[in-house]
Amino acid sequence: MNNSREKFSGRISLIAAFAGSAIGLGNIWRFPYMVGENGGAAFIVVYILCSLLVALPVFFTESLLGRNSGKGLVSTMNTFFGGKTRKVMSVIILTAPILITSFYSVVGGWSLDFFVRACMGEFCDISKEEAVQFFGKYSTSVTEPIISHFLFLLVSIAIVSRGIKKGIEKFNNITVPILFLLILLFIFYSSSLPGAQEGVKYLLKPDFGKITPGVLASAMGQSFFSLSLGVGTVMVYSSYMKKSENILEAGSYTVFFDTCFAILASFAIIPAVFSAGIELNAGPSLVFETLPYIFTSFKTVSPFLSYVIPVIFFLSILGAAITSEISLLEVIVDYLVEEKGLSRKKASVICFTVCLLIGIVCSLSFGPLSGIQIAGKNIFGFFDSISSNLFMILCSLIFALLVGWKMDRKTVWNELTNEGRGKKSVKIYPVLYFWIRYIVPVMLVIIFITNIFN
Ligand code: PHE
Numbered sequence: 001m002n003n004s005r006e007k008f009s010g011r012i013s014l015i016a017a018f019a020g021s022a023i024g025l026g027n028i029w030r031f032p033y034m035v036g037e038n039g040g041a042a043f044i045v046v047y048i049l050c051s052l053l054v055a056l057p058v059f060f061t062e063s064l065l066g067r068n069s070g071k072g073l074v075s076t077m078n079t080f081f082g083g084k085t086r087k088v089m090s091v092i093i094l095t096a097p098i099l100i101t102s103f104y105s106v107v108g109g110w111s112l113d114f115f116v117r118a119c120m121g122e123f124c125d126i127s128k129e130e131a132v133q134f135f136g137k138y139s140t141s142v143t144e145p146i147i148s149h150f151l152f153l154l155v156s157i158a159i160v161s162r163g164i165k166k167g168i169e170k171f172n173n174i175t176v177p178i179l180f181l182l183i184l185l186f187i188f189y190s191s192s193l194p195g196a197q198e199g200v201k202y203l204l205k206p207d208f209g210k211i212t213p214g215v216l217a218s219a220m221g222q223s224f225f226s227l228s229l230g231v232g233t234v235m236v237y238s239s240y241m242k243k244s245e246n247i248l249e250a251g252s253y254t255v256f257f258d259t260c261f262a263i264l265a266s267f268a269i270i271p272a273v274f275s276a277g278i279e280l281n282a283g284p285s286l287v288f289e290t291l292p293y294i295f296t297s298f299k300t301v302s303p304f305l306s307y308v309i310p311v312i313f314f315l316s317i318l319g320a321a322i323t324s325e326i327s328l329l330e331v332i333v334d335y336l337v338e339e340k341g342l343s344r345k346k347a348s349v350i351c352f353t354v355c356l357l358i359g360i361v362c363s364l365s366f367g368p369l370s371g372i373q374i375a376g377k378n379i380f381g382f383f384d385s386i387s388s389n390l391f392m393i394l395c396s397l398i399f400a401l402l403v404g405w406k407m408d409r410k411t412v413w414n415e416l417t418n419e420g421r422g423k424k425s426v427k428i429y430p431v432l433y434f435w436i437r438y439i440v441p442v443m444l445v446i447i448f449i450t451n452i453f454n
Pocket of ligand 1: 021022023024025026027228231233324
């Protein structure tokens with residue numbers, strides 16, 4: 001084991017790092033929409049079940065692999081595979097982090113740009129048509145989104161290049177609590193809007209009639225994306241985890257904070273959408289068209305709030321995007337350091353350049369390159385879809401099979417129970433081990449096949 005590897009200072013830093021990676025755009029622009037569309041509280045219940053029964057055990061396996069090897073994604077996999085399989089495996093497991101880092105950074109760039117515009121008061125007085133038009137023009141243009149993508153990536157890689165303690169840990173320790181504070185401020189504001197109570201009521205009333213197998217599959221997909229599974233971020237962060245930490249505890253806290261944030265985001269966004277009496281939508285249009293308009297449409301009530309609210313909103317999106325982006329970048333930088341023998345600085349430069357170039361292609365796929373369609377999607381959508389629906393699930397399956405079937409049982413036991421010292425983990429270990437060996441792989445195969453046919 002490589003003992004010279006940096007470690008997170010303590011439990012709080014470790015959990016802030018996992019939570020920072022997990023809390024991201026997915027919590028803000030996908031989860032609230034899914035809740036709104038699929039039966040309010042009923043969807044939240046289903047989502048929590050998916051997280052606890054499938055995603056959390058996968059989190060344990062990925063975390064276990066990283067902590068045990070004390071290495072990053074590719075190096076850990078290399079301890080299991082040799083020859084040609086090793087090469088194929090490296091390509092499979094590196095595809096998702098590289099693609100996600102690149103397209104995530106394009107959206108991160110948009111948030112940076114919108115944050116700056118909010119600070120300059122550009123959203124204080126904007127009509128719905130103007131908001132839609134503005135985003136349409138902005139996202140399809142060439143220069144501005146690329147410059148923002150460049151700057152967002154630059155800020156993120158600068159944090160990563162400083163290393164674990166001085167860079168990633170410091171940033172997450174400050175940002176993650178602030179994110180919770182901002183979202184609470186937001187709930188406070190949106191629940192005070194006229195008519196918002198209807199939205200709150202909607203969220204609290206479960207409609208189980210809306211839960212179909214399709215909804216179940218999307219809840220599952222969302223829980224994987226939200227917890228950043230199958231991409232190596234959990235593995236690489238776990239390799240910086242002290243042996244005294246308990247994997248089950250760290251994973252459970254991560255699910256707790258990530259789910260809380262997603263639910264809080266729903267209580268911030270849905271009542272506001274109800275109050276404005278417009279249709280809820282998902283993805284970029286929710287964050288960059290609908291919300292700026294809603295939050296500023298109350299300027300008659302308070303001109304001050306119509307300035308401050310968009311600032312807070314885009315700041316929280318920006319913070320959430322950076323804490324996720326740095327975890328993705330760390331997977332790639334760590335690979336270049338560990339496997340290619342580069343210094344952290346050099347690795348950061350290479351990683352930055354590759355993600356910048358792929359990101360530029362993703363950014364242009366909304367404008368000049370929108371004619372290029374793969375499986376009915378533009379390049380951005382295609383990268384998003386194959387990484388979230390296929391690679392994340394496939395890699396999670398590989399991790400679960402390695403832990404359940406290939407790893408020495410004693411090692412699994414030692415890692416999950418801290419060599420028998422973790423009383424609670426010792427108790428649940430037999431059920432958990434059975435679950436990881438039999439149930440999780442079957443579920444992942446079902447999700448994978450369903451996604452291929454979708
Ligand atoms: N979990 C992040 C989100 O919800 C996205 C992400 C996926 C981050 C994979 C890292 C790895 O937005």
